Amino acid sequence: MKQTATLWSLLLTLLMTVTIGTAQEPVMSRLQAAPAGTSLRAGETLPGFGYADRYVEEISYLGIGQTGLYLSCYILLPEVGANKIERISFPAAKADKEAYVLVLSEDGKTTLYNQKCAIVKGDNQIALSTPFATEAGKRYLVGFATKAVGKSEKDAFVIPFDGTVEIDDALYAAAGTEPYPTASSTNETFSFLRVKGAGFGSACIFVSLKDESKLQNLGYLTAADGNFIMVTKDEKRPTKISLRNIGMNDITSFELTYQFGTGEVKTLSQTLTTALASSKTGEYTFEIPAEAEGMGTVHFAVAKVNGQKNAFADNRVDLPFKVGDFSAMIDRETVILERFTSEQCGNCPGADRYVKADIDKMKAAGLRVSYIMYHSGFKKDFLTMPESEKLYRYFFSDKGSFAPAMSINRTYLPKEGALVQHAAGYDPNEWTTKMKNDKQGVKIERIDQTISDGTLEAVVSGVALKNCFDPEDLYLTVIVTEDNIPARYQAGAGKGYKHQAVPRLFLTAPTGNKLKVEADGTFSVTLKGALKSTWDGSQCNVVAIVHPSITQPDRASRAVHTAETAPLGFGLANELVAPAEAPVVTAEDGYLRILGRVDAFELYDMSGALVTTTVGTRLLPGTYIIRIFSDLRVYTSKVIVR
Template sequence: MKQTTTLWSLLLTLLMAVTMGTAQETVTPRLQAAPAGTSLRAGGTLTGFGYADRSAEPDYVGVGATNIYLSAYILLPDVGANKIEKISFPAVKADKVAYLLVLSADGKKTLYNQKCEIAAGVNEMTLTTPFATEAGKRYLVGFATKAVGSNEGDKFVLPFDGKIEMDDALTVAYGKDPFPTDKSTPETFNLGSAKGAKLGSVLVFVTLQDNSKLQNRGYLVSADGNFMMATKDEKRPTKLSLRNIGMNEITSFDLTYQFGAGEVKTIAQTVTPALAVGQMGEYTFEIPAEAEGMGTVHFAIAKVNGQKNAYADNRVDLPYKVGDFSAMIDRETVILERFTSEKCGNCPGADRYVKADIDKMKAAGLRVSYIMYHSGYFSDFLTMPESEKLYRYFYPDKGSYAPAMSINRTYLPKEGALVQHAAGYNPNEWTTKMKNDKQGVKIERIDQTISDGTLEAVVSGVALKNCFDPEDLYLTVIVTEDNIPARSQSGAGKGYKHQAVPRLFLTAPTGNKLKVEADGKFKVTLRGTLRPTWVGSQCHVVAIVHPSITQPNRANRAVHTAETAPLGFGLANEPVAPAQAPIVTAENGYLSILGRVDAFELYDMSGALVTTNVGTRLLPGTYIIRIFSDLRVYTSKVIVR
């Protein structure tokens, strides 16, 4: 049996989230879950027009309180001069005083209300007086009920299908009154949207007197394609998801696409086998990049089965950047950014998925950077104010969860965000995706000096001609630390350690705007104070070059490049050698180090680690030693005779 979820909000907008078993945890601590106590199907059927999957077993949501009216609606399409005869929906709780409702499209005016009695199970309610619709108008149609009784389960009453979010089936409301009046306030009636809550669509269905305008209808759910850094006329694969919300099978449809304000192009698609009523199909098209410049490409379904689609205006947009990007190079770097908390019991279980991604990408020759922000769910002793300012740009408009992860800040259309659960990334698929990608910026050096606890990092590189937007280029630099012992990590045993934790932002959390010289080169000097409690040998400097992560179009936020250097070392392990460096000698095959030493690592000339112990007798030869002392790192050659 499915779980029900609390819809909690005492604000002016609704905050919603769904409990996903052990897959993820929601951000709002006051959200609760409880099992549904009644058979959800009750032997009935859901008839009429709707957006949701009528065969789905519902999720039920509420505000976590009783004695308050909750309502859910779908936005009826233009059905012409017609009549609404029935409203159908499932219910988990009986309610003797509920209401059938028809509101204006903006939800501000009640056009029809009828008292009714809701039964547990499927309800198919006939309107006492059929409601007459007008041609050219749309209406919110649904029902209102109170969370009856005093048990936890009584608070969960609004039905969602748990499948695909459709904008026209996401309207919900709560308040002291069941519907809006001329005297309504946010306290008496508060209308909002469940978009981004991942509950799917509202399970409300409408029976009309004349269904002729509902025969052939297709709802474009999402588009997944990449038109960034494309050359003119280059074809890019684009996968579209189409839901059949009409009353006939879909055997054909016309897809339209438009680059910016350019010419609208049409592709006729035959659907074999036919797309059944209530089902969703995925179709891939090779779309040519037809306009040079930057903008948004618009997708829509203009016709279904040869008839004009009522949802032709329901566009899905993707960003494009088309031009001459011949200077771009094959992708060399990838960054994984993860969100966690010690209060997230599911987060330690995601470690294996992250490791699989990193291992696979490194094996393919990609340089992988990794950051683990303690934000976006609950705060803990490792949460930084900068991380709190940053995380919101990765998530959907409402809500956040952990464990969540982003690869290269790549937009995920089905998530409506840059993140998904770490388990959602298939290592083989995403390694191939990254290897087939291009990058137009290179970080060539991260030079570092450390003096009296102050780090000076100089990040330099080159932005390749025509491969970036000079008005939308930013640099973020973060110092991270590995192997930090957890204090009370939920879901993990004793000895759990946190990796790649941000300790110091050398730039603003959303990045500093990056100026590129005429020859394409850039060089930025940054400074920050290191704390003596940090273990220098476990620290790294991560530099990220990216477009603005605050821009409204999430699909434009993908990272150009990212590089990681050990604290005190450049990308090529150039040594940092301030005064008072420890003195290293070798006598009779044994090392001797004079000066302050926290730890050291000795490597042979092939780069293999030989020892970290002064008690190891060494064979004659030349070695490289790295000495860690008070957050400084010293590198030198050692010759053993």
């Protein structure tokens, strides 16, 4: 189950009743799960307009561990002109003889209509004794309040959410000693709760209007997934958008608009071969050209549905863009998987198979895969490090953390609003293709190591190509990890379970040290740290990650440039290669001659000593090793001077 933050910090913690299987666990021990059962009679749906899945068979309910309080929930009605609200419908898990149906102002501060009513267990359709007249140009919160709250997980919880797609306009809930706001309300008498990001889905409330013509064709853009970071102008990028049909008619066509920064708004039309039914979500992929050089945000919206103006045309989903000349970037060679776990997470061992499938598939495709498993974010155990505790929060949404959670290359996931999702959510084929089609602008070439008197000195060096990274936003994180650590009390696993890729030592700050790149594109950083004798050095690795700042507000700009792993005590270096595209090296009269694109080179003698970095050096006869830096690639070969 997903974690949610404390929803009412002064009084309450919400408890969610879940009816769908999931391997995610909350971070707070007070959150518990209890079966809710079916709350709608078989085959029935609730009439009217709503954001929730009207065909959902089981409902997720919210409750609080206190009695004597009212709980309420609402949806934000679209602008429906001069109209009348005639009925409010919703499911309930528990009867209440003194509940209320409510209409509040859009800001939730003013009660415009309240009607006492009795609710039953199951579906409720409450007709307003006096239909509420709406004004053109205004929006209203519509919902209900009940005092039938339980005090333990054995009681039914009463505020219904569909447990599927979260829509901003259907994530309102409140609690207090009074059922609705008044002029004298305080935080104790009436206070809105934070529901967004908790994973509850949308509130199951439906509104029937006298004139429902404006509610026939409505589309709600819930997410956009595309990468416009470091792309060239006019390069087309596949962008997947998720569209929710919250209207009453099937969607057969829609118009998607996109805008780079404050540039021209462009429109793409989509005709659906299979109609999108009411309260269902569809995913559609568009090829979007990068239309403006520079940095900013590209805005997506759905302007029309079935040829009619969409009432939610102003509902935007934004993605960052950085467009320029990045043609010298190389195809992605490396990927890093970062996972969050705890010995108290009984579902975490079950996620191992998903991680293994991802790693195996990516390695088979020729990618070098690094792996780190942080014991943080859910609950602490004997392997939790303070540095991991400082780091994990930047992977998750603002609403909290859960386990097991995993990130691939710190890639932003719009649907999650975070860099992580459950490990099972990554399809190995899809993500291997995604990574293989990606580019990288930085390459780690060496992780040289020396160990003396229990102190590790690691020198991480590599190259970065001009214009393929932001010199003011480039960081290096280096972590020593250990494999095959016997578990002590791992929930959900039998005896003999072992932890893999556990951080033991951070050689940098947990969020990384700022990395300086020289004028020729090279970098080299020397780091030191104390090793413990209790660690098994043969099971340890040094993982180096080059990345933008993970603390920056824009989560979509946190993706990793590159990551490499070297066994503890052994260096990482390129093998001797001489592909056809490599520069050709010869020696004439003791001087080097290099034909081809060369950014820089290093010449070493056979003892490993650096001899020269310039072609102007007269060389003595002998055998040398040359390392040539060219377009972010490093070519290593032997040179014989006669």
